[in-house]
Amino acid sequence: MASSSRIQSLGPRPGFSTLHRLRKKRKAQRLKDPLDELLLKMLTAQREMEERFLQMEERRLQRDLEVEERQIQLEQRRFELERDHEFRMFSVFAQMLSILKQNNSGSSSSGLPQGMDFSHAFSGTSGGPQEIRTTQLGQSTNKYSFYNRRDFQSSPYLSVRGNIASIFHGSTEEGYRAYHDDKYDEDKNPNGIINFGTSENKLCFDLLSKRLTQSDMNVIEPPLLQYPDWKGHMFLREEVARFLTYYCKAPAPLKAENVIVQNGCGSLFSAIATVLCDPGEAFLIATPFYGGITDNVFLYANVKLVYAYLDSQVSGTNTRPFQLTVDKLKKALQDAQSEGVKVKALILLNPQNPLGDIYSFSELTKYLEFAKRHELHVIVDEIYMLSVFDDSASFHSVLEMDRLPDPQRTHVMWGISKDFAISGIRFGTLYTENQDVANAIGSLCYFHGVCGPVQYKIAQLLRDKDWINQVYLRANHERLKAAHTFVTDELKTLGVPFLNRNAGFFVWIDFRKYLKRQTFEEEMLLWRRFLDNKVLLSCGKAFECSEPGWFRIIFADKTHRLQLGMQRVCEVLEQCEQELLNEERDQTCQSDSEGKADSTDEVIFVSHHQEPVSSAGCNLSDLIGLLQQQMRSSDWLQKNTVEQFAQEKPEIYDVFSKLVGKQ
Numbered sequence: 001m002a003s004s005s006r007i008q009s010l011g012p013r014p015g016f017s018t019l020h021r022l023r024k025k026r027k028a029q030r031l032k033d034p035l036d037e038l039l040l041k042m043l044t045a046q047r048e049m050e051e052r053f054l055q056m057e058e059r060r061l062q063r064d065l066e067v068e069e070r071q072i073q074l075e076q077r078r079f080e081l082e083r084d085h086e087f088r089m090f091s092v093f094a095q096m097l098s099i100l101k102q103n104n105s106g107s108s109s110s111g112l113p114q115g116m117d118f119s120h121a122f123s124g125t126s127g128g129p130q131e132i133r134t135t136q137l138g139q140s141t142n143k144y145s146f147y148n149r150r151d152f153q154s155s156p157y158l159s160v161r162g163n164i165a166s167i168f169h170g171s172t173e174e175g176y177r178a179y180h181d182d183k184y185d186e187d188k189n190p191n192g193i194i195n196f197g198t199s200e201n202k203l204c205f206d207l208l209s210k211r212l213t214q215s216d217m218n219v220i221e222p223p224l225l226q227y228p229d230w231k232g233h234m235f236l237r238e239e240v241a242r243f244l245t246y247y248c249k250a251p252a253p254l255k256a257e258n259v260i261v262q263n264g265c266g267s268l269f270s271a272i273a274t275v276l277c278d279p280g281e282a283f284l285i286a287t288p289f290y291g292g293i294t295d296n297v298f299l300y301a302n303v304k305l306v307y308a309y310l311d312s313q314v315s316g317t318n319t320r321p322f323q324l325t326v327d328k329l330k331k332a333l334q335d336a337q338s339e340g341v342k343v344k345a346l347i348l349l350n351p352q353n354p355l356g357d358i359y360s361f362s363e364l365t366k367y368l369e370f371a372k373r374h375e376l377h378v379i380v381d382e383i384y385m386l387s388v389f390d391d392s393a394s395f396h397s398v399l400e401m402d403r404l405p406d407p408q409r410t411h412v413m414w415g416i417s418k419d420f421a422i423s424g425i426r427f428g429t430l431y432t433e434n435q436d437v438a439n440a441i442g443s444l445c446y447f448h449g450v451c452g453p454v455q456y457k458i459a460q461l462l463r464d465k466d467w468i469n470q471v472y473l474r475a476n477h478e479r480l481k482a483a484h485t486f487v488t489d490e491l492k493t494l495g496v497p498f499l500n501r502n503a504g505f506f507v508w509i510d511f512r513k514y515l516k517r518q519t520f521e522e523e524m525l526l527w528r529r530f531l532d533n534k535v536l537l538s539c540g541k542a543f544e545c546s547e548p549g550w551f552r553i554i555f556a557d558k559t560h561r562l563q564l565g566m567q568r569v570c571e572v573l574e575q576c577e578q579e580l581l582n583e584e585r586d587q588t589c590q591s592d593s594e595g596k597a598d599s600t601d602e603v604i605f606v607s608h609h610q611e612p613v614s615s616a617g618c619n620l621s622d623l624i625g626l627l628q629q630q631m632r633s634s635d636w637l638q639k640n641t642v643e644q645f646a647q648e649k650p651e652i653y654d655v656f657s658k659l660v661g662k663q
Contacts, residue, residue: 165299175527179536186560194565197536199290199353199505201387201421201556203479207472208422211464217457224452230445231438232261232429233452236459240429243462244414247386248397258431260441261455265383265415265428267448268441269296272411272430273303275440276377277344282306284333284376285347286324288354288508288543288550293347306343308332309546312510321499322355322508324363326370333374345377345409346370351384351395354508354543354552356501358388361396365405368398372406380412383428386419386473389480390502399431408434416458418505421476421556426450427458480505480556487555490566494573505556512549514576516583523548526576535568 154163175197184192211217223233231237237259245254262268273283279302285293286308297303308328312321329346336343348367350359359367371378380398388395397412404410415428427450432438450458461468487507491498497510515522520541526549527539540550553569555562 175531175536175538178531182534184534184561184564191534193531193534193536194561194568195536196553196555196557196565196569197538199418199554199556200423201418201476201480201505202558202561203483203556204421204472204476207475208420211461211467211472212422212457217460219456220453221456224456226452228449228452228455230449231442232259232445232450233455233459236261236455239459239462241431244397244399244412244429244431246465248382248399248412250397250399251402254399254431258433258438260430260432260438260445261450262428262430262445262448263426263450264417264448265381265413266292266296267426268413268428268430269293269379270300271441271444271448272345272379272437273297273301274444275437277301277303280304281342281344282336283345283347283379284308284329284336284343286310286328288322288540288545289347289349290353291542291544294544304341306332306336306341307544311546312550320357322357324357324359324367326366329367329370343374343376345379348378348380350380350382350398351388351501351503353384353504354506354538355499356504356506356508358393358395358501358503361400364396364398365401368405368410371409375409377409377411378406380410381414382412383415383418384504385414387476387480387505388503389477389484393502395503411437416461420461420472425454425458427454483555483557483559483562486559486562487553487566490570494570496573505554506552507555509551509553510549511551511573512547514573514580515549516580518548520548526572527551529572529576530569533568533572535565535572537569 155166158166179193179195179197182192183189184194232240234256237256240259240261241254241256244250248254260268262271273296277283282304283297284306287310294305297305308324308331310322310324310328314321317323317325317327333343346367348359348364350364351357352359368378370376378398382397385395385397398404398410399412411430411432411434413428413430416425417423417427430441481502484502484507488498488500491507491509499508501508511523511526512518514526523539523541527537530537538552540548540552543552557565
């Protein structure tokens, strides 16, 4: 009501025409207002500045894009130049080697040494990812050799990496291919090659074939024919966890979610190298070691291996030949770091291939603590853990520890190819508590999966502990021990030194006295002589052994093949020994006292008992071998020479000389 009264007090409202005239008048007055004109100019200038700013920003972004594109082009060009350079270097080396072969001489005018190491062509450091080795190519007229001419001719269809991969395959598989081309068969090919070089257990085929063909193994269900969890079917991972808990004596049940399954431990090495390292980084490993690891970690992941070199000398802190110590690991790590190589992990083989060593609990603890101090992952390969065939030896798994020094960086591998004598069924498993590592490796399992029916068979096999304990392991250990005894007795008869261990399928043998010169070229010539005599062994250089003349022989084979193979080995050694005696006889300027000892006077074998032992626990050969090994590892021979003895006790020396003269 109050508002209505106010409206009425204003008087009558003006008409439409009057209001329209007033608005036009006010609008005309506003346009002519100088403040309005100034405001308009300011808004126009602001708009122009914003447009100019946007244009400048667009030009800046365009320049950044052009710069980035130029950098990408430069990087691409640099990569192409590096690739072309590597390919040219590769071709040069190929041509050089072809010329050396064509010249057919031990040394060429080019000044190149006979034993050439081409690792620098593909690696920035001296102990690079793989040493591509040649051995007296010009002098080789034998049927078998590590390389032939085609191995060194680069293919235009392959990348540089592809050409390198083809050489890797040729260098590691040449003897194996020769064996498959001329494989021994008792009935069809009795003069074929006997394989003492490939680490396979050929003693238990009867047991495995019977077990794997039983009705509970032959199950085909829809889930087995479909894509599984790429880490492995859960039923298999659960069985693996229970199996490892039992046989590794784990203090607490292991978890299935920490288990990863792939088609062999080689695939696991490739996968773990890929997820732990960037290209060019490295793993630390003690030599000698199973050489296949080199290919596994390098070909896919471009990861190098840094070597902690072990030797056969027993002195100081080394109580056994080729003993691994923390000091040796530390030195190798420091040397690598000084060369700018970043080491990310330590590889441990337990039991060790090719030595057969089993690390004690205290040794394992020291190695793991060393790795923790330097923030290194530890990859423990325990693939021979159930192949300890003597009760006197005790195996300890890393998973047996109550508390790992660094559980997030400790990863344990195992597979069925060795312990269950079925290397043709590709199955390996990794146990890790680090879920980041597990997930990363799991993403690569797509490329390395195990088919469903095989996973089911493996689960059934691992589940059957009664058969494993009462039938398989008991028979397998007895057969391994008998085969090991046969081969080592033959070596003792020949007077050949060797490491006497109780794990694995192999004996590490010292053939150094059969080399004319202590070089890897002479070692390779001896390897070829064995192969020409139709027996395949593995030479020490294949395991990156630092001392030429060591060989690995596989004894896990049937008796008739062991007998024939050792007979062929003996024939080669007798020929070498006779040649050495003839050469020594021709050196008339050399006195008798300076001549070489007869092979039967050499060390018979290196005992697995490293500490002093009583005569009650050893036979005479054991004591002689231990005594001679201790003499060789000390300076006794240097201090007690013939000349010194003649000076100190001339009367005894004269009597002895007369007796020798009469004989």
